[in-house]
Amino acid sequence: MSDMIQVQLPDGSVREVARGTTPFDIASSISPRLASAVVVARVRPLTTVATTEDADTEAKAEQSEEAMYGGETTGERIVDLKAPLTEDVALELLKETDPAALRVVRHSAAHVMATAILELFPETKLGHGPATDNGFFYDVYREVPFTEADLAAIEARMAEVVARDEPFVRVDETREQGLEEYAAKGEFMKLHFIERFTRPGDTISLYKNGEFTDFCRGPHVPSTARVKAFKVMSIAGAYWLGNENNQQLQRIYGTAFFSQKDLDAHFKHLEEIKARDHRVLGKQLDLFSIQEVAGAGLIFWHPKGGLIRKTMEDWMRDECVRRGYQLVYTPHIMRRELWKISGHEGFYSENMYPPMELDDAEYRLKPMNCPGHILIYKSTPKSYRDLPQRYAELGNVYRYERSGTMHGLLRVRGFTQDDAHVFCTPEQVVGEIEACLDFAEAVLKTFGFKEYRVELSTRDPKKPGEFVGTVEDWARAEGALNDVLKGRGLNFQSFPGEAAFYGPKIDVKLVDVLGRLWQLSTVQFDFNLPKRFEIEYVGEDGERHQPVMVHRALFGSVERFFGVLIEHYAGSFPLWLAPVQVGLVPISNEKHLAYAEELKTRLEAAGLRVELDASNGKMQGKIRDFGVAKVPFILVVGDKEAQTDSVSVRTRGKGDQGSATVEEFIARAKQLVTDHSMEL
Structure with missing residues (x-):
């Protein structure tokens, strides 16, 4: 074996360096300024062609326990700056601006928090502390x-740990040790994680900073001092291994950024999210409720929400x-035998009601x-x-969600799924999948979502027991979905193991106004x-053949989609949706009441939804009430309007827009509704 390896840099240049050289060594050889700026490194074997799907899959996998505690991965990976390079690799030195670096600093912040917890409360036992999309937690x-008060003390002690500038040092030892x-x-x-994710004879990795040691695969930032801006946010309960019969854990949440500016922006973003909370707006605007006497996760639609x-x-x-769909309706309950035939009894029973x-x-x-x-x-x-x-079918379905997982309209036990199933020949399936994606894009556009992401979920060949069907059938199905996505020129991420038990799937994730x-x-x-x-069909050859089947849901569920709409628009729905x-x-x-009543009749005859405030309150109070209710148009009428068959128009978000004839206003409003316009 040669003592030298080749390292390819992003500009295409190749350096020959001694085996065992670290990314930090290479950064230092380029410039001291670069060495002080980089956080972690991304490497891949030179024989591996990196794709967007591979990178995103790795990023998602790093959130899992298996990625945190399992053995080394092949292909593209994120490594410490002090990790020795032992093979020919393509190397990227990542600075604080890279999203992958942010995930690493958050994982390191979880270790800093765990350090602080054990220093203050040494009787505590540690679970795991992964980075998340918005921060980190530690069980x-x-x-x-x-x-x-304890959380405040933990945060204060974290600041001390950061100030100590303790290097994160990887130490390898035997599994048995x-x-x-x-x-x-x-x-x-920790015993569970070692037993689950390693095998006898394996070497495991530990990360140390100061006196603290944690079983972890890493990577980490160079030292605790790189955890510059952080916040301990909240605490929640979580059962060990998700089993209600196990110990009740405490999950402490936090977040971290590379700068105080980014941390402040994050909390401003959280305030925006809070202001758009569909549960708060649902009550304020009288759209829906969840009644304790009826049960958790069951939605009552009020007239305006309805x-x-x-x-x-x-x-x-x-x-x-x-x-070209035919509308059908199916019963809410069916014999258990049916679910045995479908496979749900074996693969999905924990999510079904008894x-x-x-x-x-x-x-x-x-x-x-x-x-x-079927x-x-x-x-x-x-x-x-x-x-x-x-x-x-817009069919009501029922799934058992754990009590701690339900969340307003977004995670419920009873919901309406805009479900459809296409039965077709193998030759027709690609066209039908494309048509479903066209339909999905139309839904997003119509309801005002401009951006979306696409994911392809496939079978995990390492876990065959979680999926039904032959390897050949899975390969054919996954190939068809992959070909459709590539044929449409869509960027997508692939996630092995995330498929439904009966087949692979394409998920379309919308991006709301807050990203x-x-x-x-x-x-x-x-x-x-x-x-x-x-099930069968008779082919052109006169023989019996098995059709293939496409499942599709575009709202996903009416409840969840409605919850997202509320938050996306902060309750200020476009005209065509406004109650x-x-x-x-x-x-x-x-x-002026007589003219207002006549006007109400004319507007309703034009197909508009109208509310007249005929109370004895003052005009400004009525205008304010309609504004709080986020009504798109408020029409004020007095002597002038009654005499000229006109209205004084106040538009949501724009204020007083002056006068218009009744016919002009009706024509404008009807056009906005017809166009499904997002603007007023």
Whole structure:
């Protein structure tokens, strides 16, 4: 083996260096200024061609316990600046501006927090402390609950740890040494991680800073001093291994950035999110509620929310019919035997409500609509001439969510899924998938979302027991979805192991006005359920063939989509969605109420949703109330307006817009509704 290796830099130049040279050595050889600026390094073997999908997959994987504690990965990876390079690699030196560097500093901040916790509360046992999209957390076990004062003390001690400028040092030792040391300390969670993610004879990695040591794969920033701006934010409960029968852990959340400016901007962003909280706005605008007496995770739609829901569903049903779907309806409960055939009983039962015994059999609430649509397809013989068959349903489904996971409209136990299933020949499937993606893009555009991300979820060949079907069928299905995405020129990320148990899927995640990602639309390829239900069609050759099946949901669920809409628009819905589109304010009830009532009739006849405030309050108070309710248009009428058949128009967000004739206003408003305009 040669003592020299080749290191390719981003500009394409190649340096020959001694084996064991570190990224920091190379940065120092380029310039001392660069060496002080870099945080971590990204490397990949020169024989590996890096893709966007590979990089994003690695970034996502780093959030998991397996990435934190498992063995070294192959391909592209993030490493410490002090990590010795032992093979020919392509090397990138990452500064604070790189998103991957931010994830690393957050993971290092979790170690700083754990250091502070053990210094203040040495009886605490540590779980794991990963970086997240918005910060980091650390799961810990301590019999005494932490208080707000404790969190403040932890943050203060973290500042001391940072000031000590303790280097993060990686130390390798045998698996057996690690188990022995952690067993002696009673660290039951660390023992679990070592036993789960390593094998006998493995070498494990520990990271030390000062007196603190943690079982971790890394990487980390060079020292605690690089954790410059941080905040301990909150605490929540979490069961060990997610099992309600295990110990109750305490999950301490924090966030970290490379500068105080970025940290301040983050908290300003959080304030914006808080102001848009759909749960608060839902109550303020009287859109929906969750009633404790009825049960958690069950949504009650109030009249105004119901109007928006009707508008959403009417648009979806009309669009389905226009695109060749047939509307169907299926029961809310079905025999348990059906779910055994579909595979949900074995692969999805923990998310289903328990069986209920009725006269002739056990029944279960449906968690999804696909088996019902399959039965409709199967009820009559089909020829290739009948395909594709497209069934669409806005169907209520029920899934058991853990009590700690529910969140307003976004995570519920009963919801309405805009579900559709396409039964087609293998030759038709690519066209049908493309049509589903066209439909998904139309949904996002119509409801005012300009940006989205695409993910391809595939089978994990390392976990065959979590998926049904042959390797060949999976390869064919994944290839079809991959080809469609590439054919459309879409940038996408691939995530092995994230597929549904019956087939791979494309997820379309919208980006809201605050830059947040929301998982809503999904398109799934399914070759398993047609086989399990033995559905057929007669081909052109006169023989019986098995169709393939495409699942798609574009709202995802009406409830979740509505929650996202509330937060995206901060309750200020575009005119076509607003439950009250026009608020009418007579200057004087005695003089102008009759004209206002006549005007209300005319506006409603034009198809607008109108509310007249005929109370005895003052005009300014009425205008203010409509403003708080986020009504798009407020029309004020008095003597002048009554005499000239006009209205004084106040537009949400713009204020007084002057006078317009009634016909001019109606024409303008109707056009905005017809165009599904986002502007007023």
